[in-house]
Amino acid sequence: VIYDAPALDAPIDQGDLFVECPILAVTAFHPTLGQPANVEFEPRRVVILTQTCDLANAKTTTANVAEVFDASVLVDEGKLKAAEIRGPLRAGRIWGWYFLPADANLGLPEMIVDLRRLHTIRLDLLRLLCQAGHRTGRIQPLYREHLAKHFADTFSRIGLPRPYETM
Amino acid sequence: MNDTLTQALAELHLQPGQSQFVQVNGYAVEIHRPADEESVFADMVMLEPWVELASPRQGTSVPVRRGTLPLPDAPEIPSNWEESNP
Numbered sequence: 001v002i003y004d005a006p007a008l009d010a011p012i013d014q015g016d017l018f019v020e021c022p023i024l025a026v027t028a029f030h031p032t033l034g035q036p037a038n039v040e041f042e043p044r045r046v047v048i049l050t051q052t053c054d055l056a057n058a059k060t061t062t063a064n065v066a067e068v069f070d071a072s073v074l075v076d077e078g079k080l081k082a083a084e085i086r087g088p089l090r091a092g093r094i095w096g097w098y099f100l101p102a103d104a105n106l107g108l109p110e111m112i113v114d115l116r117r118l119h120t121i122r123l124d125l126l127r128l129l130c131q132a133g134h135r136t137g138r139i140q141p142l143y144r145e146h147l148a149k150h151f152a153d154t155f156s157r158i159g160l161p162r163p164y165e166t167m
Numbered sequence: 168m169n170d171t172l173t174q175a176l177a178e179l180h181l182q183p184g185q186s187q188f189v190q191v192n193g194y195a196v197e198i199h200r201p202a203d204e205e206s207v208f209a210d211m212v213m214l215e216p217w218v219e220l221a222s223p224r225q226g227t228s229v230p231v232r233r234g235t236l237p238l239p240d241a242p243e244i245p246s247n248w249e250e251s252n253p
Contacts, residue, residue, distance in 0.1 A: 025236050036227055040234030059217050069239065079241045094242050114239045 003103050003137040008130055012055055012063060014148065015139030016048040017108070018129050023067065023119055045069070046121070047100075047113055047139070049151055055123075063126060066151070067117035068100070071110040085112070095154045098147055106137045115151050 006016065020043040028038035046065035054060050074080045080089070089112065090099045098113040129135060139147060176198060179187055184202035188195055 023236060024231065025234070027234065036229040039229050039231045040236065041231050042234060042236045044236070059219070061219065067239070074238065077238055079238055084244050088244055089242075094244065097242050117239060 001103060001105075002101065002140050002143040003106055003108065004140060005106055006135065006138045008133070008135075010130075012048060012123060012126050012130065013138060014048050014050060014052045014055065015144030016126075016135055017045065017068065017137045017139070018047075018065075018126065018135050019043070019045050020132070020134045021046045021065065021121060021126075021129060045111070045136075046119070047147070048126075049115075049118075049148065051148070060123070062120045062122050065119050065121055067114050067119070068111050069114060071099070071112050074112055080112070085110070092146075092150055095150075095157065098150050100139070100147075103137065108137055113147065115154050 003017075006013070022041045023044045023046070024039055024041045026037045027040045045068040047068050048055075048063050049066055050060065050063040055063065071080070071085050075082050075085070085099065088094055089097055092098070096115045098115060100108070100111040100113060102108055102110045138144075179198065181187065181198065181200035183200055186197055186199040188197050190196070
């Protein structure tokens with residue numbers, strides 16, 4: 001078990017999982033017409049990526065989150081195969097994607113974090129989600145640092161034009 | 168403390184804060200040199216810059232309606248991955 005359930009009034013921390021977090025998207029924009037953009041929202045599952053120290057020091061008024069998807073939905077929609085989730089994704093071999101195991105006690109399914117679907121959410125809005133019971137769990141230390149390392153590696157890696165040749 | 172013991176301890180060349188442990192008559196003895204010398208970094212301040220930019224004051228309010236946002240794009244799965252690889 002890699003999760004625990006923080007109290008409703010517990011401070012927001014790295015690794016907190018939320019449901020019903022409103023995610024916005026500009027779905028249409030016509031800059032030449034001078035009309036306002038079309039904006040849509042959908043409640044989504046997210047995980048907090050902002051580091052614990054920055055949240056604990058109250059330095060920031062926002063948190064960075066990544067979208068989290070039910071693994072079964074991605075399989076049903078043909079985005080991934082179950083074998084790919086069990087294999088390379090669960091093993092952490094796919095940059096930008098991170099597997100989270102299910103937890104029946106917390107009602108969490110097997111999940112996939114998309115570390116390229118990033119958003120900035122105000123902390124006061126996240127606190128409202130906490131009070132409404134929409135914080136569904138918290139990834140525990142070591143596991144959350146493992147996620148943070150994968151997040152950092154995704155954006156700090158340097159790819160070569162082609163692999164080195166071997167003898 | 169006799170001179171012989173003092174000379175023997177001097178040959179340990181303990182650095183500030185360093186300890187050595189020896190067994191004497193079956194019990195452990197710790198020889199410790201206090202870290203009495205101030206660090207050369209003591210007067211340095213670790214910079215911790217942080218800028219919280221102000222929110223934009225001008226903007227246009229637009230109506231937002233609930234929609235269905237797209238799922239993520241399928242990732243590239245390498246065909247030759249192995250669980251034993253780092």
